[in-house]
Amino acid sequence: MSQFAINIMFVGGSFLIYILIAVWAKAGSTKDFYVAGGGVHPITNGMAIGADWMSAASFISMAGIIAASGYASSAYLMGWTGGYVLLAMLLAPYLRKFGKFTVPEFIGDRFYSKQARLVAVICLIVASLTYVIGQMAGAGVAFSRFLEVDSTTGLMIAAVVIFIYSVLGGMKGITYTQVAQYIVLIIAYTIPAVFISFQLTGNPVPALGLFSTHIDSGMPILDKLNQVITDVGFSEYSADVDSHLNMVLFTLTLMIGTAGLPHVIIRFFTVPKVADARWSAGWALVFIALLYLTAPAVASMARLNLMTTVYPDGTAAEPIRYEDRPQWVKEWEVTGLIKYVDKNEDGRIQMYNDGSDPAAQAFKPQAEARGWEGNELDVNRDIIVLANPEIANLPGWVIGLIAAGGLAAALSTAAGLLLAISSAVSHDLIKGSINPGITDKGELLAARISMAVAIVVATYLGANPPGFAAQVVALAFGIAAASLFPALMMGIFSKRINNTGAIAGMLSGLVFTLSYIFVYKGWFFIPGTANLADIPANWVLGISPLSIGAIGALVNFAVAFAVANATEEPPVEIQELVESVRYPRGAGQAQDH
Amino acid sequence: MPGHSYDAEKYWKANLRLIFGSLIVWALVSYGFGIVLRPMLSGIPIGGTDLGFWFAQQGSILTFIGLIFHYAWRMNRLDKQFGVDEE
Numbered sequence: 001m002s003q004f005a006i007n008i009m010f011v012g013g014s015f016l017i018y019i020l021i022a023v024w025a026k027a028g029s030t031k032d033f034y035v036a037g038g039g040v041h042p043i044t045n046g047m048a049i050g051a052d053w054m055s056a057a058s059f060i061s062m063a064g065i066i067a068a069s070g071y072a073s074s075a076y077l078m079g080w081t082g083g084y085v086l087l088a089m090l091l092a093p094y095l096r097k098f099g100k101f102t103v104p105e106f107i108g109d110r111f112y113s114k115q116a117r118l119v120a121v122i123c124l125i126v127a128s129l130t131y132v133i134g135q136m137a138g139a140g141v142a143f144s145r146f147l148e149v150d151s152t153t154g155l156m157i158a159a160v161v162i163f164i165y166s167v168l169g170g171m172k173g174i175t176y177t178q179v180a181q182y183i184v185l186i187i188a189y190t191i192p193a194v195f196i197s198f199q200l201t202g203n204p205v206p207a208l209g210l211f212s213t214h215i216d217s218g219m220p221i222l223d224k225l226n227q228v229i230t231d232v233g234f235s236e237y238s239a240d241v242d243s244h245l246n247m248v249l250f251t252l253t254l255m256i257g258t259a260g261l262p263h264v265i266i267r268f269f270t271v272p273k274v275a276d277a278r279w280s281a282g283w284a285l286v287f288i289a290l291l292y293l294t295a296p297a298v299a300s301m302a303r304l305n306l307m308t309t310v311y312p313d314g315t316a317a318e319p320i321r322y323e324d325r326p327q328w329v330k331e332w333e334v335t336g337l338i339k340y341v342d343k344n345e346d347g348r349i350q351m352y353n354d355g356s357d358p359a360a361q362a363f364k365p366q367a368e369a370r371g372w373e374g375n376e377l378d379v380n381r382d383i384i385v386l387a388n389p390e391i392a393n394l395p396g397w398v399i400g401l402i403a404a405g406g407l408a409a410a411l412s413t414a415a416g417l418l419l420a421i422s423s424a425v426s427h428d429l430i431k432g433s434i435n436p437g438i439t440d441k442g443e444l445l446a447a448r449i450s451m452a453v454a455i456v457v458a459t460y461l462g463a464n465p466p467g468f469a470a471q472v473v474a475l476a477f478g479i480a481a482a483s484l485f486p487a488l489m490m491g492i493f494s495k496r497i498n499n500t501g502a503i504a505g506m507l508s509g510l511v512f513t514l515s516y517i518f519v520y521k522g523w524f525f526i527p528g529t530a531n532l533a534d535i536p537a538n539w540v541l542g543i544s545p546l547s548i549g550a551i552g553a554l555v556n557f558a559v560a561f562a563v564a565n566a567t568e569e570p571p572v573e574i575q576e577l578v579e580s581v582r583y584p585r586g587a588g589q590a591q592d593h
Numbered sequence: 594m595p596g597h598s599y600d601a602e603k604y605w606k607a608n609l610r611l612i613f614g615s616l617i618v619w620a621l622v623s624y625g626f627g628i629v630l631r632p633m634l635s636g637i638p639i640g641g642t643d644l645g646f647w648f649a650q651q652g653s654i655l656t657f658i659g660l661i662f663h664y665a666w667r668m669n670r671l672d673k674q675f676g677v678d679e680e
Contacts, residue, residue, distance in 0.1 A: 074649035078623045081654045085619045088661045089612045093668075207651060211640025220641025238642045240631065248624050273679050275672065278665035285661055289654050296650040582605055583677040 003396050007146045010400035011407060014184050015161050018411075021180055022165030022173040030444050033170030034101040034423050035269045040175055042276040046283025048175045049267045051182035051408070052416035053080075053258075053284070054291055055131075056138025059185060059409035064381030066299035067306075070237035074296075075247055079254025081285060081292055086259040086485075088281035092268040094492045094581040096277040101269065103262040103420075103484065104428040110491040112574055113499040114433060119506050121428045123483045124262045125421055129458070131261075131476040132417040136462020138382075139410040145335055145386060146403035152463045158411060159459040166415045166455075167448050174415045175270060181408035186290055188405020192389040192398055193294045196301050199392060206297035214304075225300055228307045231315035233353035233363025237300065243542040253549035257477030260485030263413075263420035274584035302384045305391045310351045310377065319348050328390035337380035344373040351377040418458065422451035478517060478545075482509035482552025490560055492582070495575045501564025509556030516540075516548040604675040611667055615660050623653040 027033040040048070058080065066073040098106055104124060108117025136155055143154020165173045190206075197209030201221055214221040226236045241247050258264065267284075268277045309326060310319050322340060332338040340349060352367060353360040354375045386406060389398040426447035431438050438446065483506045490497045490505070497505075518524065520534040532538040534545065543551070569575075580586075626634060631645025639647045672678035 071646055071649060074627060074646075077650055078627055078653050081657055082619065082623055085615065085657050085660055089615060089664055210650075211642070211647070213640075222641035222646075224641075226641075238646050244629050247628050251623060251628070275665070275669045275678065278661075278668055282658065282661040282665055285654075285658050289658055292654055293651055579601075582608075583601065584672050584679050585677045586679070 001396075003399060004148060006396045006400040007403045010397070010404040011147065014180075014404040014408060017180050018161060018177045019164055021176045022169045025169045025173045025176045027168070027170040027172045027444070030101075030427075030440050030447065032172045033444055033447050034427065035266070036170075036172040036175045038270060039272055040270040042271055042279040043283050044179060045175070045267060045271050045276075045280045046285075047182045047287050048178040049264065049280065049284035050287030050291075051178035051185065051412035052174075052267060053264060053288055053413070054182075054185065054409055055413035056135050056142075056406065056410040058291065058295075059189065060138050060141070060385055060406055061382050063295045063298040063302065064384035066296055067303040067384050068381050070300075071239060072241045072247070073299075075251040075254060077292055077296060079251045080258055081288060082251070082255040083258025084281050084285040084288070086255060087264070087268070088278055090489050091259060091265060091485075091492070092277045092281055093274045093584070095265060095488070096268050096271065097274050097581045097584055099269075101266075102423050102427050103265050103488070104424055105432070107484075107487055107491065107502070108428070108432065110574065110577065111487075111497075111499045111502040112571065113503065116487075116499060116503050116506070117428060117432060119503060119510075120484065120487070121424050123479050123506070123510065124424050127261065127476045127479045127484075128263060128417045128421050129454075129461075131263075132414050132421075132454075132458045133461045135410045135414040135417070136458050139407055139414070140462060141335075141337075141382065142386065142403055142406040142410065145332075145337075146399070155459055155463050158407070158414075159455055162411055162415050162418065163452065163455050166418055167451050170447065170451075171266075171270060171419055174412075174419055175267075177415070178412045181412040182287060184408040185405040185412075186287070188401045188408070189291050189298075189385070190294060191401060192392065192394055193298050193301075195394050195398070196305070196388065196392045197297060200301055200304065206301075207293040210297040210300060221304065222300060225304045225307075228304065228311075228315055230359070232307075232311075232351070233360050233367065235353075235357065235359040237303070242536070246539075246542050246544055246547050249543055249547035249550045253477055253481050253547050256485045256553055257479075257481035257549055260480035260483075260488065261476070262424070262480075262484065263416045265488075266420055266423070267416075298385065298388065302388055302391065306379065307351075309391065310349055319350055321348050323347070325349065326390075328387055331390070332383055332387060337383045339378040341376055343376050344371055346371070349377050351375060414458065418451055418454045421454045422447050425450040425454075475514075475517065478513045478549035478552060479510065481549030482513040482556055486553050486556040486560065490557065492578065494561075494564075495578045496569065497560055497564045498567055498570045500567045501560040501562075504563040505556040505560025508559040509552045512555045513548055513552030516552075517545045520545045600675055601677075604671060604677060607671055608668065611664060611671075615664055618656065619660060622648055622656040627653050 031037055062076055065076065095106055100106060104117045104120035107120040108114060139158040140151035140155045143149055144151040147154060165177050193206040194204050197206040198204045200214060201209040201212040202215055203209040203212045210221065212221060214224040217224045222238060226238060230236055268280060271277050271280050312320055322342065329338055333340065350372045352372065352375055353363060386402055389402055426443055430446050431443050486509060487502055487506050490502065519531045521530060523529040536542060626645055627649035634644040637644040
């Protein structure tokens with residue numbers, strides 16, 4: 001059977017399962033649609049959160065980023081998991097006790113203000129929509145490589161599949177589909193990693209293989225990797241970062257951003273009890289950790305394999321001839337994600353660090369002495385995971401599995417985000433402001449229509465990604481960290497914060513964070529409008545635009561406290577509401593007004 | 594709602610103490626061992642690298658899992674003790 005047929009079989013088979021689940025889990029009421037009827041078991045919910053959380057970024061990109069920069073990228077590993085500690089202790093149980101359908105609804109009720117709810121809706125839509133673009137684009141890459149269709153056609157197929165199970169089933173359909181998607185993606189991620197870890201270290205558990213001995217050299221694998229890459233001018237894989245402050249703030253931004261992202265928070269509304277919300281967070285992190293503990297192993301081993309491919313006889317010998325390059329390099333060249341330019345016209349592939357950093361400068365004389373005229377191989381870091389099975393010469397079915405896994409990761413996250421968007425539109429905007437008298441049936445229809453519209457918009461943006469697609473992660477986490485997380489936390493932990501304080505806090509956190517990002521990335525990401533070049537020398541105190549969300553959150557807290565203390569106390573019934581979310585008794589199930 | 598507000602206050606204080614303790618550990622393993630204190634731990638080797646590297650890439654995640662389950666277990670017990678659990 002051809003590789004193409006195998007891929008079709010795996011991807012088609014997984015899609016069929018998702019659709020069958022959707023038909024089985026059709027939503028009959030707004031409660032089914034928004035919170036899956038409120039009866040999801042905490043372990044099931046944990047698994048669904050895992051799939052919801054692990055996006056194309058986690059599955060496809062993260063290992064590639066770590067492979068490229070080593071220790072410095074640990075911020076992603078800690079940031080995207082540490083947020084669950086905050087969720088479990090500071091937000092999820094209390095919001096579950098509050099027992100409504102959406103995040104803006106809590107903010108609106110707690111701060112007794114329609115404006116506050118509206119600000120929250122806008123933050124939610126911007127954060128979720130920017131995030132969903134990345135998922136659609138990721139699905140497009142996976143389609144174009146494995147199913148040999150162009151990425152627009154691939155996106156259309158993905159959109160139809162998401163449409164069927166999310167419009168039909170709402171949260172109920174999405175939750176049970178995500179359980180299936182979690183299983184597909186974790187198997188797909190783990191199997192190649194197990195093979196590769198076993199080949200390189202003899203240890204079949206990748207998380208342990210990372211700290212084991214490399215069979216060929218007899219050295220610890222990380223030592224071997226450090227040696228091979230420093231030989232060609234890269235800095236050490238385990239090298240420390242220049243600015244601890246920046247790494248701390250970046251990690252913190254990712255953590256509080258994670259805890260503040262609405263599509264994650266609403267998952268905790270689907271379990272029956274407050275106690276289950278706490279367990280759910282733990283289970284979610286267990287399922288997430290299965291991938292996150294494997295990712296750093298995949299990263300370092302893929303980097304080593306790549307180096308061995310280019311320098312089969314060691315870094316001191318000449319690199320491989322272009323005509324002898326392996327099949328997988330040829331296939332990825334077709335997609336443009338691997339590019340080769342023979343700068344010194346010797347027919348070989350020189351891959352080394354020709355950048356401007358100190359390590360590269362130190363290596364320059366050596367490169368010149370060897371007749372090298374610049375790095376000749378560009379490998380897009382997004383292909384590290386997708387190409388992993390091919391790099392390690394694994395059988396064809398593993399490649400089919402990776403294709404299905406990458407798509408499962410992208411689709412499950414996209415569906416969760418789209419649900420957060422559609423519930424904000426139908427529940428917070430339409431029912432909350434425009435037409436409060438709408439019937440349950442009418443609202444359900446509105447939710448389905450807004451879901452459909454969101455899918456169309458996301459598909460369009462995925463097919464025509466705006467130039468700033470790469471920056472959107474900073475934006476989504478920055479917004480969630482600087483606006484939503486502090487507002488939610490203060491709403492629970494302080495009785496003193498009033499409507500004026502909360503709105504002032506959210507807006508100043510948001511404006512501060514966006515301004516800092518725009519100064520370096522361009523105003524509204526319009527090219528050429530950046531005030532300063534986005535390089536470490538220009539950053540205030542060495543804080544990168546990616547790390548600013550944490551400071552934005554501090555601004556939010558400070559402004560909210562100052563303004564709230566200068567204005568009147570919240571009404572008694574609001575103080576009672578705060579009191580009531582702190583005690584689990586009497587939660588009942590998530591419900592409408 | 595708990596019987597009288599004195600108990601309610603004690604329950605909330607106990608929760609805050611537990612959160613505070615958990616977050617100290619949370620910060621210590623990630624921002625501490627994983628980043629700021631890494632140079633101090635560089636003398637402790639682990640399979641080709643140092644303890645700080647391990648905390649940054651794996652140790653902190655494992656600790657986070659332990660923290661959440663510990664918190665859930667303690668809180669669910671506190672709920673019952675103070676009679677604020679859901680039947």
